[in-house]
Amino acid sequence: MKRQLPIAITFVCAFILTLQYFIPHRSFEIMYEVSNIWLQIIGIFALSMGILSIILVHYDKIKFKKENWGFSVVLLASLFGMTTVGLIDTESGPVFVWLYNNILAPISATLFALLAFFIASAAYRAFRARTVIATILLLASIIVMMGRVPIGSIISFGVFPKLADILINYPNVAAKRAIFMGVGMGAAATALKVMLGIERSYMGSD
Amino acid sequence: MSFDPGVWLAAFLTLCIFSFLYKDNPFYKFAEHLSVGISAGYGLVIYIRVTFIPIFIDPLSRGQWHMVPGTLGIFLLIFPALIGILLFSRFSRKWAYIARYPIAVIWGIGTGAAIPLALQNFIVRQLQATIVPITFSSWQDLGSLFIAVGVACGLIYFFFSKEHKGVFGGMATAGIWILMIGFGSTFGFTVMARVSLLIGRVIFLMKDWLGIIG
Known part of the structure; x- marks a missing residue:
């Protein structure tokens, strides 16, 4: 049950999904679309589980005052803040968009820009002819x-x-x-x- | 100089990230943790609002699903949610194995969809684009011939079941040369993209924040 059933589930799902590609019938197309929606619905629980895992890890760091626990407070506060704003506001609401434009976008762009320096040093080491x-x-x-x-x-x-x-x-x-x-x-x-x-x-x- | 608090915040965070060039420091760590929290929250909100509500909550609240009508449709909608909830068993030491069932469904659907798509997109379409009629009526045909030979040499380099010796070895060597030109070009592009982003951030600091340049 612990190992055989998951293998059987994987085989059945994969076999049917592979087979549907070669059968051009409406019912198989619907099945493909339904399975894609299934993945997206399961995906929200997988994403929630990942976020819950982040929360637990950082809650643990804060609770036991581990090294750099203050940054965990920042992480959890920003996570809850952004989620709350996004759920109360809409995804195109002014506060949510302001947070995106003035926090997430500049940090992401700068992190990638930072790679210009590291890529240069990596190139020096890799490209010695x-x-x-x-x-x-x-x-x-x-x-x-x-x-x-x-x-x-x-x-x-x-x-x-x-x-x-x-x-x-x-x-x-x-x-x-x-x-x-x-x-x-x-x-x-x-x-x-x-x-x-x-x-x-x-x-x-x- | 800008008086917009958003620009000041963005400039502060930009400098926090750039401070890593000196060494790892609390300002960088602050921006890093802030980024993780904000992006996780952003991802969750977007997933809920753009995917989960339209494909799950809305059909449930209407009591019908356009994909499969009737009670069967509602069952087919609730069923993956029940499977998804099983993922949380991962947090229990005793029941952790139950999380394998939803993972098996994800992997099953994923691999089942991947096999024909990988063959179609990565092999058949690439071969279709490579094997084209060559009439030598234009320079373009010479390029097509070069690509066909280059692809063959590249594939030979990846083929390790036969020793790379003689003509086969020569083609494998040509293959690695072709691959290196490809990697070099990609690297050049990547460097230029990163430098372009760097210029963008410097312009933001100099123009939008400090107003030094016009």
Whole structure:
């Protein structure tokens, strides 16, 4: 019951959903749409469980005054505040949108902007042209970067933008397609393993 | 300089995040925890208002579901909610295994939908786009030929069941070169996107907050 029933449920759901793709009948289309809605309904409970888990972890930190417990107060206050405002107000209400525009949006944008510095230091370590393939990687990225800024076009008399376009439209497309095919085969194989009960890590340990 | 409290708050939080460039500090931690709390609340509200209420609460309050009419429809609507509630058994040591049933449903539906879609989108459509008629009537055809050969070489590089030697090894080497150009281009794009965001934040601080630049 503890392990066999979940495997059976996974197999039945996966088998029916795979089968419906090959049967162009209205009833199977409805079944597909219903199963998608099921996922979304279960999803709200999964999301609630995740948020409840965050609350419990941080409540525990506050209760026992663990290290940096003050930040847990900030987290819980902002979580409850944003949720309360969003439920009382609407998702397009002025307070909710103000909180989004002046807290979440600037923090998210700055966090990604911060990556510009770390990506530069990572590039320094990764791109030291020690081998032929590292040199190719370095050259391709330099050409694409220089081809996308005005100064690159000025110093190369328009060569960098053209070279960048060629790299992006041909070798890059070929590489992406080869990777996509590998990803497709890997995803289908992994899904098949889950469906047949070979891959069981999603069940956790007993 | 701006007198809008929203701009001041956004500027303060921007500087809090940038302070991480010096080292991890309480200002960064404050902004980080605030971000986690606000985004979790935001995600929950959006999910409830945009998904849960229209697809679950509204049909239940109307007493009918457009997908499947009648009592069966209402049952089919309540059933996943009952399955979803089982997820909370995860918090009990004794009944934790019950949470596997809703997870099995999620994985079952997910994998069942993923198998044909992965094959269709990642393999069939990519092959369709790669294997095109080549008549050498334009430069475009030469590009298409290059892409077809590049894809073949890239796939050969990923094929480890045969030793990379001779012609096969040569094609695998060409494959890794193609892949490296692809990774380099993607990296270049990513760097430019991040730098663009950085410029955006600096412009926000200089223009919207301090008003130094026009």
